Amino acid sequence: MKSVRCISLELLLLLTVVAGALWIVMQVTRHQSSWNPSNIFNYGWLDDTNDDGGPELACDCFAVLQGNALETDKAKILTVTKEFRKRVQVQNFEHLLRAIYAPQNVYCVHVDTKSAASVRAAIEGIVSCFPNVFLVSQPVRVVYGSWSRVQADLNCMADLYNSTTTWKYFINLCGQDFPLKTNLEIVRMLKSLRGDNSMESEKMPGGKIWRVTNVFQVVDGEIKRTGKKKDPPPFNLPILSGKAYIVASRGYVHSVLNDLRIQKLIEWANDTYSPDEFLWATIQRLPGIPGSKWPSQKYDMTDINAIARLVKWQEQEGQQGSLDAVYPECQGNHVRSICVYGVGDLYWLLQHNHLFANKFDMDSDPVAVFCLEKYLRLKALAMIH
Template sequence: MWLLRLGSQRRYLKLIVGLASLWMLYLATHLDTGTVSGLIHSYSWLEYTNDDGGPEKACDCLGIIQGKQESLEQAKLLTLTKKFRKSALIPNEFYINETRDCRRFKSRRKYITFPLSKEEEDFPLAYSMVVHHKVQNFERLLRAIYAPQNIYCVHVDKKSAPSVTSAIQAITSCFPNVFMVSEAVSVVYAGWSRVQADLNCMADLYYGSAKWKYFINLCGQDFPLKTNLEMVRMLQSLKGSNSLESESLPAEKQKRISYVYNVINGQIKRTRISKKPPPFNLPIKSGSAYIVVTRGYVRSVLEDSRIEELIKWFKDTYSPDEHFWATIQRISGVPGSSWPNRKYDQTDISAVARLVKWQSHEGSQDSESAVYPECQGNHVRSICVYGAGDLQWLLEHHHFFANKFDIEMDPIAVFCLEKHLRHKALAEAE
């Protein structure tokens, strides 16, 4: 008797499969390809909608990105309101409580927990994320760049508030490919410790996984301008080269490497002691703290004896993060490097690593000295903290990331950029 029932079940299953096949055939012959793709392979449940936003949802993000004056004025008026900015903030305790149920946290925050394409799955990236405050900024950055095939090392400054460390630890615990650095340091502005934080993550990433292709370092106030797929394709087009600012050292920065600097009471101070020449007569270059480099470059940083000597030499200089990586990029034999000749200099505008608006380089379009238009947000330490009015300009560039964003100053800029990138990523996948 049970054999008869089993036979009936099999016939029923075949009938269901047959009907499904006929339905798929009908879709393929009667509907256009785009419609079929949308029905079969839709990720609409991962889209950011107004229901996911706080008070920012009142804004017209599409109009803001298109540069529509009415939309920009509405956004500007809202960000001038202290009540609006305060209501957009998520407290650290939220992340500690929400991550007690990791599955629900990832679902509610709409993390993408599967590769969106085979191309991305086969080209994993490694990230170092150096953070000291603003957990909400960090979590939204992580969500924007998260992909399960990538790997993420998070360095939280040892001086950070306990609530910051606890919240970020709670967030990272929900992901198998996101981890806290094995050895955190106290970061001093313009001191060697800023480089050391990235070096510690570099080592953890390099020795922890042999799969990733490129290394990218970030801080908590960065935000992407490209989807993961766009980054992968641009990195593939580099054909093993690195992309980072590396220029001849300007005269006004010469004193940074001409004298010995010491950390005194948490601040870096210049002494009267002159520095010895760099090892192997290496030409010191000017650059940025942020880089996009190959796995081979990272291996050289960790294992090349010349760079080991360079590390010792740089430890008592001023702001070594703006010279160390740039100098390594011009050392012969380092994978992805370029010749030290100034013909191979690469500016921050031509490199893909980071787009930053320095106040001294802002100006009108008809100004010969201006590098970019005026900041539409606020300035902190002479750097533009982007506002919603900067988004159209930012998205016109080829850079992977931009700095700085601050949800406390302009939550709309982050919210609209998030929505734009998520929609783009899902459209690419479909």
């Protein structure tokens, strides 16, 4: 791999590296601007620079984003052609960082310690180009479903909280996320929360109770049951269900790092299964936590209503018009029952109020990222002018 130099942000995607995960903090700033949403389509798609151009330029992103079935089918066919697969050599991390970067934000990047040395070196090179982007001080080896996923979050939370920037909101991302909103839109939506947090937090389904009633440990790089039962949670706390990805206020993060009740909860949770899918949700309902909600079931929030992340779960997909389906069928493919979005999902994605969506993969459908990236860049221009 060639050595990484500081280059213009527009060219970051030329570096073919893969990141384990990316954690960021968005600092709320004030922007005065008025705009008409229809202005986004007043900009020609070729008015923007095409340094990242390739076979994907053949796609009519304007039509795809409006849900045009014919152009969407053309884009799907393009992504499976041999010539296209051979020429498109871009990766998720560079596109994500380019899409979310703003000088007033602070970015903590966590790279899984089991990543290849060449990957880490490439990411270090990129990070060194920006004064507000840094690698976490204590990276960990992440094992799917284990406590390590939460520990990576905690390490970045601590680094960010101790940074010199007095940021207001924390948003954690993984390398397969991508924004659905421009930075200005994200800032406005965070300000509208008025200090509240936004994350899934609801009663844990019966089918997941085993995750918190059994003791687990990592053996040979995999999480396994030990055969032991867990003691009840501290203070008889109700354990709630949620997701790994959150929008949390600075006060929430301060509590995570310092509240003695949360420290006891963390100690109890570190030998459970997939604690990232209940820890943040449970903390969100603790009395006295900044931006939290009351424990009453009436304050439950689903992932569809929380703005943190838009995800399609395979078991909740269905035909249009189905009374049981939460959303239409995935137009890409599935990994661990989660939709890896295809170009046919873009129209649906942009109808929602979420800040980010998961999952995207440049290897499976780069056109989906290409068109969404174009949309956001041009929308940002329309909001500025």
